[in-house]
Amino acid sequence: xxxxxxxxxKMAQQQFDHAADILELDEATRDFLRNxxxxxxxxxxITMDDGSKKIFRGFRSMHNDSRGPAKGGIRFHPQETxxxxxxxxxxxxxKTSVAxxxxxxxxxxxxxxxxxxxxxxxxxxxxxxxxxIYKNVGPFTDIPAPDVMTNPQHMLWxxxxxxxxSGQKQPGFITGKPVGMGGSLGRxxxxxxxxxxxxxxxxxxxKLKTKDTTMSLQGFGNVSQYAIELYTQMGGKxxxxxxxDQKDQKSYSFKKESGIELSELQGIxxxxxxIDKEKAKDLGYEVLDGNVWLEQDVDxxxxxxxxxxxxxxxxNKISSRVKIISEGANGPTTPDADKVxxxxxIFMIPDFLANAGGVICSYFxxxxxxxxxxxxxxxxxxxxxxxxxxxxxxVTQFADKHDLYMxxxxxxxxxxxxxxxxxxxxxx
Ligand code: GLU
Numbered sequence: 001x002x003x004x005x006x007x008x009x010k011m012a013q014q015q016f017d018h019a020a021d022i023l024e025l026d027e028a029t030r031d032f033l034r035n036x037x038x039x040x041x042x043x044x045x046i047t048m049d050d051g052s053k054k055i056f057r058g059f060r061s062m063h064n065d066s067r068g069p070a071k072g073g074i075r076f077h078p079q080e081t082x083x084x085x086x087x088x089x090x091x092x093x094x095k096t097s098v099a100x101x102x103x104x105x106x107x108x109x110x111x112x113x114x115x116x117x118x119x120x121x122x123x124x125x126x127x128x129x130x131x132x133i134y135k136n137v138g139p140f141t142d143i144p145a146p147d148v149m150t151n152p153q154h155m156l157w158x159x160x161x162x163x164x165x166s167g168q169k170q171p172g173f174i175t176g177k178p179v180g181m182g183g184s185l186g187r188x189x190x191x192x193x194x195x196x197x198x199x200x201x202x203x204x205x206x207k208l209k210t211k212d213t214t215m216s217l218q219g220f221g222n223v224s225q226y227a228i229e230l231y232t233q234m235g236g237k238x239x240x241x242x243x244x245d246q247k248d249q250k251s252y253s254f255k256k257e258s259g260i261e262l263s264e265l266q267g268i269x270x271x272x273x274x275i276d277k278e279k280a281k282d283l284g285y286e287v288l289d290g291n292v293w294l295e296q297d298v299d300x301x302x303x304x305x306x307x308x309x310x311x312x313x314x315x316n317k318i319s320s321r322v323k324i325i326s327e328g329a330n331g332p333t334t335p336d337a338d339k340v341x342x343x344x345x346i347f348m349i350p351d352f353l354a355n356a357g358g359v360i361c362s363y364f365x366x367x368x369x370x371x372x373x374x375x376x377x378x379x380x381x382x383x384x385x386x387x388x389x390x391x392x393x394x395v396t397q398f399a400d401k402h403d404l405y406m407x408x409x410x411x412x413x414x415x416x417x418x419x420x421x422x423x424x425x426x427x428x
Contacts, residue, residue: 006308008087008088008308008331009087009090011308011334011335012086015335015407015411016033016034016090018335018408022408022412023412023416023419025419029423032422033064033419033422036062037065038061038062038136039061039062039082039086040061040132042132042133043055043056044110044131045128046121046124046125046128056110056112057110058111058132058133059085059109059110060106060144061106061107062089062105062106062142063090063093063105063106063107064090064093064104064105064418064422065105065106065141067096067103067417068102068104069138069143070104070143071092071096071105071106071362072106072107072144072147073107073145073146074107074109074110074146074147074150074154075107075110075148075149077113078113080109080110080111080112084307088147088330088331089105089107091105091330091331091351093105093414094411095351095356096359097413097415097418098414098417099360099391103363106143107147108129108133110125114149114272123157126157126158127158129158131161134161134165137162139173143173143174143366144158144174144175145175152177152183155177155183156177156178156181158173159174159177159181172366175362175365176362176365177365182369183365184361184365184375185376185377186377187358187380190358190360190380191222192225192227192228192230192304193226193230193381194357194358195223195355195357196227196234199231199324199349201389201396202324202347202392206323208299210235213236213237213300214238214298214299214300215236215299215300216238216239216240216241216294216296216298216301217242217293217302217304218241218294218302218303218305218309219242219243219244220243220269220274220275221305223304223328225266227302228262229262237259238259238262239256240256240260241254241260241265241275242290242291242292242305243273243274243275243305244272245274251305252290253288253290253292253293254288255286256284260285265280294310294318295317295318296319298319298322300325300326301318302325302326303333304329305329306329307329307331308331308332308334310325310334311337312334312336315336315340318340318344320344323346323347325348327348327349327354327355328351328354329351329355330352330355333348333351338405342405348406349392350406352414353406356387357388361380394413398412398413
């Protein structure tokens with residue numbers, strides 16, 4: 001989200017400029033990659049349940065499609081801005097590139113708060129979004145998916161609108177659909193599981209055993225819940241998780257030294273990942289200020305909420321025990337905070353590598369839709385593990401060889417692939 005001092009797009013450009021300097025990219029390539037190739041802004045007009053008309057602002061940014069159709073989620077958020085969408089579309093370009101899947105980078109958004117919208121109103125927004133952008137998206141152009149506060153049901157409404165307009169079944173138009181309706185088994189789990197696959201590989205590299213480690217996470221949405229599931233299955237202990245409280249408009253941390261119980265918390269959580277404070281207290285959780293998730297004496301931190309969460313102001317509060325940060329969210333760490341983290345010697349697994357599991361599985365979903373043949377969950381998750389591990393190893397080997405911070409190594413690999421594709425197409 002944008003604040004007076006924070007702009008995600010400026011941050012994404014700053015990160016890109018740093019990689020471009022290291023790669024000594026020519027001016028045309030820099031100019032081409034510093035901005036989205038194209039973007040759309042539009043009004044979505046809805047009849048609300050009370051009969052009144054309301055206008056919602058929608059966006060889609062296609063940052064780059066040199067390596068394949070643009071790909072990326074659609075966010076529903078009251079503080080959405082075009083600059084945030086631009087940044088996120090740019091990060092998608094690097095994500096599909098570092099994961100080496102034949103897709104580009106896109107992102108969409110609608111300024112709205114699903115907490116305050118009925119399902120019928122949400123359906124109208126989904127259908128309205130597709131009606132406005134129909135001509136410019138599609139299975140071979142730009143493929144949407146779920147993101148913050150959007151889910152498989154939203155994807156299905158969007159698909160239905162797209163197919164109604166086109167008069168054809170086109171399941172490859174969108175990913176993250178419900179299983180049985182063109183969705184892939186494992187897609188819901190993919191981002192959170194992927195985050196933990198990178199943690200598993202990092203622990204191996206640092207010669208640590210998962211069962212001797214602890215974790216604290218920010219956010220209790222889809223990514224965080226599946227990250228907790230896999231990490232605890234592997235023997236790790238999560239002691240703290242924070243989430244947004246819609247009623248109080250602030251976040252709280254939920255802590256249990258003996259280890260949080262995922263299913264117990266899921267039982268008292270709403271569909272947006274908001275945990276009921278009173279019920280959590282009854283279950284023996286300490287309910288603390290939202291920011292303390294970052295200050296915990298743990299081995300692993302997983303920011304899995306929104307951008308701009310680990311900043312110059314709070315990075316110094318990270319405990320000296322922390323050895324790994326794996327970024328489940330997109331853009332959670334600012335460049336200033338990166339410097340502090342680097343100085344602390346923490347092993348950083350950057351967002352577009354750590355959370356690439358979602359889009360990797362989206363790619364599998366498209367492949368399965370094209371074949372009209374769906375794989376077992378084990379097959380999907382096995383292929384996900386292979387892709388994530390391969391990408392992680394490529395980045396760590398490059399970082400080790402050139403003595404680079406992990407984020408820089410990931411950027412160099414990703415930007416180089418995209419700039420080569422743009423060059424060989426004759427665009428720059
Ligand atoms: N929204 C997810 C992301 O940021 C998934 C994108 C996709 O599957 O296309 O990576």
